[in-house]
Amino acid sequence: MAGQTHAAEHHHESFVSKYIFSQDHKMIGKQFLITGMSMATVGMIMSVLFRLQLAYPGESFKILSFFLGEKWAPGGVLDPNMYLALGTIHGTIMVFFLLTAGLSGTFANLLIPLQIGARDMASGFLNMLSYWLFFLASVIMLSSLFVESGPASGGWTVYPPLSLLPQAMPGSGMGMTLWITAMGIFIASSLIGGLNYIVTIINLRTKGMTMTRLPLSIWALFVTAILGLLSFPVLLSAVVLMIFDRGFGTSFYMSDIYIAGEALEHSGGSPILYEHLFWFLGHPEVYIILLPALGITSEVIANNSRKPIFGYRAMVGSILAIGFLSFIVWGHHMFVTGMDPFLGSVFTFTTLLIAIPSAVKVFNYLTTLWKGNIRFTPAMMFSVGMVSTFLSGGLTGIILADSALDINLHDTYFVVAHFHIVMGLSAVLAMFAGVYHWFPKMYGRMMNLKLGYAHFWLTFVSGYGVFFPMHFMGLAGVPRRYYSNTEFPLFDGFVDMQVLMTVFAIIGSLAQVIFFFNFFYSIWRGPKAPQNPWKANSLEWTTPVEHIHGNWPGALPVVHRWAYDYSKPGKEEDFVPQTVPLEEGEVDGEH
Amino acid sequence: MIILTIIAVLAAVAGVVQLVRVFELTWKLKGDNQTSVDFAENRTRGRLWGLFVLAYFGFFIYIAQKYSPFMLPEAASEHGAVIDTVLNFNFLIIIAVFVITHLILAYFTGKYYWRPGKRAEFVTHNNKLELLWTTVPAIVLAVIIIYGLTAWNDITSEPSEDAIRIELYSKQFDWTARYAGSDNQLGEANFNFIGGINALGLVTKESIETRIAELEEEIAGLEAEVAEAPEGGLKEEEASEKLDLRKRQLSKIYVHQYKYEQNAAPYNAGLDDKLVKVEFHIPVGKEVFFQFRSQDVIHSAYMPHFRAQMNTVPGEVTSFKFTPTITTADMKLKTGNPDFNYILLCNKVCGAAHYNMQMDIIVESEADYNKWLGEQKTFAAVNTTTSDLATISQ
Numbered sequence: 001m002a003g004q005t006h007a008a009e010h011h012h013e014s015f016v017s018k019y020i021f022s023q024d025h026k027m028i029g030k031q032f033l034i035t036g037m038s039m040a041t042v043g044m045i046m047s048v049l050f051r052l053q054l055a056y057p058g059e060s061f062k063i064l065s066f067f068l069g070e071k072w073a074p075g076g077v078l079d080p081n082m083y084l085a086l087g088t089i090h091g092t093i094m095v096f097f098l099l100t101a102g103l104s105g106t107f108a109n110l111l112i113p114l115q116i117g118a119r120d121m122a123s124g125f126l127n128m129l130s131y132w133l134f135f136l137a138s139v140i141m142l143s144s145l146f147v148e149s150g151p152a153s154g155g156w157t158v159y160p161p162l163s164l165l166p167q168a169m170p171g172s173g174m175g176m177t178l179w180i181t182a183m184g185i186f187i188a189s190s191l192i193g194g195l196n197y198i199v200t201i202i203n204l205r206t207k208g209m210t211m212t213r214l215p216l217s218i219w220a221l222f223v224t225a226i227l228g229l230l231s232f233p234v235l236l237s238a239v240v241l242m243i244f245d246r247g248f249g250t251s252f253y254m255s256d257i258y259i260a261g262e263a264l265e266h267s268g269g270s271p272i273l274y275e276h277l278f279w280f281l282g283h284p285e286v287y288i289i290l291l292p293a294l295g296i297t298s299e300v301i302a303n304n305s306r307k308p309i310f311g312y313r314a315m316v317g318s319i320l321a322i323g324f325l326s327f328i329v330w331g332h333h334m335f336v337t338g339m340d341p342f343l344g345s346v347f348t349f350t351t352l353l354i355a356i357p358s359a360v361k362v363f364n365y366l367t368t369l370w371k372g373n374i375r376f377t378p379a380m381m382f383s384v385g386m387v388s389t390f391l392s393g394g395l396t397g398i399i400l401a402d403s404a405l406d407i408n409l410h411d412t413y414f415v416v417a418h419f420h421i422v423m424g425l426s427a428v429l430a431m432f433a434g435v436y437h438w439f440p441k442m443y444g445r446m447m448n449l450k451l452g453y454a455h456f457w458l459t460f461v462s463g464y465g466v467f468f469p470m471h472f473m474g475l476a477g478v479p480r481r482y483y484s485n486t487e488f489p490l491f492d493g494f495v496d497m498q499v500l501m502t503v504f505a506i507i508g509s510l511a512q513v514i515f516f517f518n519f520f521y522s523i524w525r526g527p528k529a530p531q532n533p534w535k536a537n538s539l540e541w542t543t544p545v546e547h548i549h550g551n552w553p554g555a556l557p558v559v560h561r562w563a564y565d566y567s568k569p570g571k572e573e574d575f576v577p578q579t580v581p582l583e584e585g586e587v588d589g590e591h
Numbered sequence: 592m593i594i595l596t597i598i599a600v601l602a603a604v605a606g607v608v609q610l611v612r613v614f615e616l617t618w619k620l621k622g623d624n625q626t627s628v629d630f631a632e633n634r635t636r637g638r639l640w641g642l643f644v645l646a647y648f649g650f651f652i653y654i655a656q657k658y659s660p661f662m663l664p665e666a667a668s669e670h671g672a673v674i675d676t677v678l679n680f681n682f683l684i685i686i687a688v689f690v691i692t693h694l695i696l697a698y699f700t701g702k703y704y705w706r707p708g709k710r711a712e713f714v715t716h717n718n719k720l721e722l723l724w725t726t727v728p729a730i731v732l733a734v735i736i737i738y739g740l741t742a743w744n745d746i747t748s749e750p751s752e753d754a755i756r757i758e759l760y761s762k763q764f765d766w767t768a769r770y771a772g773s774d775n776q777l778g779e780a781n782f783n784f785i786g787g788i789n790a791l792g793l794v795t796k797e798s799i800e801t802r803i804a805e806l807e808e809e810i811a812g813l814e815a816e817v818a819e820a821p822e823g824g825l826k827e828e829e830a831s832e833k834l835d836l837r838k839r840q841l842s843k844i845y846v847h848q849y850k851y852e853q854n855a856a857p858y859n860a861g862l863d864d865k866l867v868k869v870e871f872h873i874p875v876g877k878e879v880f881f882q883f884r885s886q887d888v889i890h891s892a893y894m895p896h897f898r899a900q901m902n903t904v905p906g907e908v909t910s911f912k913f914t915p916t917i918t919t920a921d922m923k924l925k926t927g928n929p930d931f932n933y934i935l936l937c938n939k940v941c942g943a944a945h946y947n948m949q950m951d952i953i954v955e956s957e958a959d960y961n962k963w964l965g966e967q968k969t970f971a972a973v974n975t976t977t978s979d980l981a982t983i984s985q
Contacts, residue, residue: 080943137633155940161905162941164890168763169942192869255906257781257794259763259887264842271889271904305703306711336885336891337902338909341747352732359719359728359838362692367720369699376636376704384640384700387648391692398732402739404746405678408671408898411891411938448953450615453636464647472658477895479938482946490895493661497654521611540607555720574710590715 016558019155021132023124026547028131029109030442033435034103034252035131037516039138043093044509046336048502050086053078055502057484059179070464072150077582080483085171087481090350091156092126092141092179093449100426101134101193105229107292107434108197108221110442114540115215117206117557119550122199126192133189137182144178152179155481157278160253160271164246167260178572180239187236194225194232201225206539212316212589213578215538216302216309219316220295223323224288231284252369272337279330286423287326292359293430294390297383300433301365301504303536304380304575305372308564310364312590316363335406337510351401358394362387373567377534378452382433385460386426392464393422396471411481414474420467429460432515440529444545447526451518458511465504469497478559535575538563542579562589606860629709637704644697648690665803665925667933667954668913670746673899677742715845750912754880757871759935760791761903762886764944766935767791768871769864772969778861779881785886793861793970799848806841862971865964870951871935873915874960880912890940894952897921898984902939915954922954 003412011562022028044069052061060076063101067073072082113120121127144151154163154169158179166173201222205214213221244250245266253274254266309315331339331347363388399405407416432455439447478491485491485498504544532541539559542550557579565576582588703711756771769775769791784792784802813834820827826852841959846962851858873879883892885903892911893900923931933952953962 008858080946082944084940084943085958093839095805145814159889159939165888167887171939242655252930256782257887263783263785265836268906270906272907296702302638306705307716310714310720313715314716336900338904341743344747345743348740348743349736352736355732356725360725363724364721366692366695366699367714367717369696369703371712371714372703373705373709374637374700374703376633376635376700381636386697388693389698392689395616395689398685398735399678399681402677402681402735402743404739404742405681408674408678408895408902410900461643461895464650468650468782469654469658472654472662476658476662477893479936480894481940483943484946487947488934488949489932490934491661493658497658517607525611569713574753582661 002272005103007014010485021128023120024547024549025109025121025124025127026442026551027366028127029106031131032102032105032109032134032443033550035135036098037140037519039093039097039107039142040102043090043098043589044140044512046086046090046093048130048505048509050078050090051502051505052499053083053186053484055499062065079172080484081153083119084155084169084481085151085175088153088155088158088171089141089145091150092152092183094424095156095285097134097138097141099424099431100190100228100285102225103289103427103431103434104197104221105131105134105193106431107217107296107438108193108225110438111217111540112197112200112203112221114245114441114543114551115218115538115563116201116204116209117539117552118200118204119552119556121196122204126196130193130196131187131193133185137186137189140178140182140185142539144175144182147174147178151172151175157275158242158281160242160274161257162247163239164242164253165257165259168354174296180242183239187232188231190228192226192236197221197225198229199570206556206559209539209578210374212561213559215295216298216312216315216319217292217295219319220291220298223319224291226325227284227288227291227326231281232290234277235281238281241277242274245309252532267534270517272339274333275334276330276338279333280327281334284323284326286419287322290390290421291322293386293427294319296430296434296437297386299363299538300379300437301368301387302564302566303369303376303437303534304375304383306375306566307372308562308590310370311360312562312564314360315364318360321357322354324358325350329354332401332403332406333401336410341403343399348401348403350429355394355398355401358390362391362394377432378447378449378456379437379438380451381456382429382436382460385456386429386433386464389421389425389429389463391420392468393420393426397422401407408477409474411479412474413470413478413480414479415431417467417474420470421464425463425467430458432456435519437534438540439519440533440545441540441543443523443526444529445522445526446529446533446546447522448518451514451562455511455514455518458514459508462508466501469501472560473497517543532577535573537565537575537577540551560588564589609747612744629827630705633705637700637702640700641697645695647693653732657796664922666896666898666918667803667917667922668899668915669740670913671896672916674898674942676738680738682736684731691755695914750880750910753877754912755872755873756880756882758791758882759892759903760884761890761937761948762888763888763940763942764937764948765868766892766948767939767952768867768950769866770964770967771860772863772865774860776857776860778859778864778970779846780861780884781858782886783840783847788973791866791884793864794847794851794858794859795970795974796851796855797850797971797974799844802844803841803848806837806844810837810841812835851908863969865967866971866973867967868950870953870962872953872955872960874957875915875918875954877957878912881910881947883909883911888941889939890937890941890948892935893938894935895931896952900938918956919953921951 026340049064058077062076063077064073064078068082073078077134149170151171152175153169162168163172163176241252245253251266251269253271257264284313299308329347330352332351335344400418436452437448473494529545531545539557542557559578560581561578565580566575568576666675755773756777758769758777760767779794779965780792781794782792784794784798786809789798811927813830816830817827817834820830883901883903890903892903898912899911901909923929935952937948
């Protein structure tokens, strides 16, 4: 095939075609990673800024006026509109730009061709387009920070009519227009990418790589791409209707509104329609974030426990079950919107069902550790940490899924604690695990271990330090998205808790400096990596350390076994790469 | 200042470079191989998980006991007590699972760390075990679902006929409560009638007339403006656009006028409605049926002490019902806090002052409640007084 000759011919590439408009999946993966990291840094700084206001309401901080200027932080005191804007953009960046594009974009691009034994993605051009659309979306989203009336401020869910009416809040003007534009482009990027991943996994698996021999990381990325392909278009249609309502006088989401001294003419629409459309994406989105994280964790835990992942088929089954169920649970975000109580019962039922495959995953992780020979590499530390956060955050989901209990906890800090731990922290930890684990594959060098451990403990502990106490605030009825809690004597007891959480947030943010240093330092000066540093079975470690077009210098590898033959009895080494043929009488896989 | 900043940045960069050199030297001296596993270090790292899990539990207990005085007091409504019971039941289960799984995590990581020459056991799956941890969660969840949904069905059931009807009306950034009055029937309201003292847009004979008069006057003014403005200019365009808008609005008012003439009852029901701000009262032991409307954006009426919450959605009427069980005075005694007050707050982000959109709720005996309600003026009375005042000032 063309790909094979490719490898030999193209040694002299221009800077632009190698580093910028590259069509090589490995380079695109790195581009996604670096862009995602940059966006995450912005999102993280934002969270520290608004946490300062929460811990010390109304106090003046030079750093606030340094970042936001006198307009949005007059005298160093955060403006309430800017507070909401920071929360909104923080959420948007973290959910979409870091944990959707950053996570899937990086690891789907890096791992799919390498782990299934393909020369590259099915379409290198579409892959490049996907990245550059993502980059464009990032630029537009960030540029909304600099418009006169401020960025979108109605929360990352941008519920109408608040987000549609500049009369309701300044951020719903130009800032919201840019938000919609950026998200439209983002969705296009995500769809192009997802389509490419699916086609590649279905069509380009090498000889012997049956679906049941795929590493779990690929299964997870596969189902993730399908979820994205089915749900993102719904968000796109939701924001297109928003454009109509804002610009062309339609009334999809608005009715009977009197604002700023005027009765608006919009009639017959419903903001609840938007909520249905948004959460039809919004809930699968949670699993678009979590499944790749779980896939990465599966790989890292199996490899470092030197054991097969426990219950491979059950793991695949639970990925599929979670993927399917994620489409019929969105209503649990809307228990208190006044929707039919019977519908609420249905959504409670389906939502709680998700706990079953999730429980299976957790138990299988724990059992994989059992009687293992565990190497605690930084990647492994992050993965074990992810199991802990997935558990801690997942369990509170059982409470929020219960419509009766959600009445009192809806939109309180309990929810903030829940999703930051189960989705935010878990996915971020898994993403770090992936970076530490596959860094040698990405850059041909090793990251520093000691800095890795320091980074892990600081991140992990401060992550819990920020989000765990929030459960208690939520149980006390403290609502989220409050500029300050000072207006209610009821919430006065939580002042020092807010300070504690802010201190942890600052420590956690500073810890990322260690990571950034380790990352960029190791790119250029880390020790050279051996071909298979973690003694892993999967195909990506059979490629040369130096990246080449087409991944394998000669013929494509042929796969003879599943990816989890760790510590198989009768073998000399405690790992057997997938390319090693089965011996006579040897059984493959889970038997 | 700029020079100083540049110097500081340069110094910082130089510092980092030096630090890196020191690092590199120490790594080289140690001959640190970044891939191999050091046995002793690995054991420590495994055991650190045990320490972490202990610290995590400790943190949990510390936070829980430190902030227990600030948790919500016992539920002050009938269904609230049920919600609390279900909540406690669920917490019991999830905390047990949380503790057990974390102990397992700590045990496995502390025990099965890498040792030289050791081999992990090749276990791929175990159908019995997997069946067990699929069915056990399924059974526990079935219990949780049935228990939760029983409560939910009860909470969301139809209100009784004699429930007290109160409308909670939200706008940026305050609440208004409207009592249904002696007929226990909330009068018709429409956003086209909002303005002046008619903050909720109640539609009555008088408000129809007032609104028609207002709009006709404005239309006359605008017509004059259009006539005077230079032809084809921006001013003319603006004025005629506004004129068209007012005319369309007037036609909507006429629709209400027509409906009123057909059947006045739902409109007249509003005459005895009572509007209150800042605080509203409800009687203990009587079912209260709340209806919610919103003027501008989505808000959410959250009454944490009663375990009650419902979004208020522009263009829609939502509802929630509950029966308060503890009076404000009793709750003051129970909590030992003489300043205690039940509150209604906004729990759906609605704009800059979202964080301060509140109303006090007073729960009192039925007699006190009736006395208080008797003192409040009906919509008709408020209307008359103001129009009387208007006549006097003219």
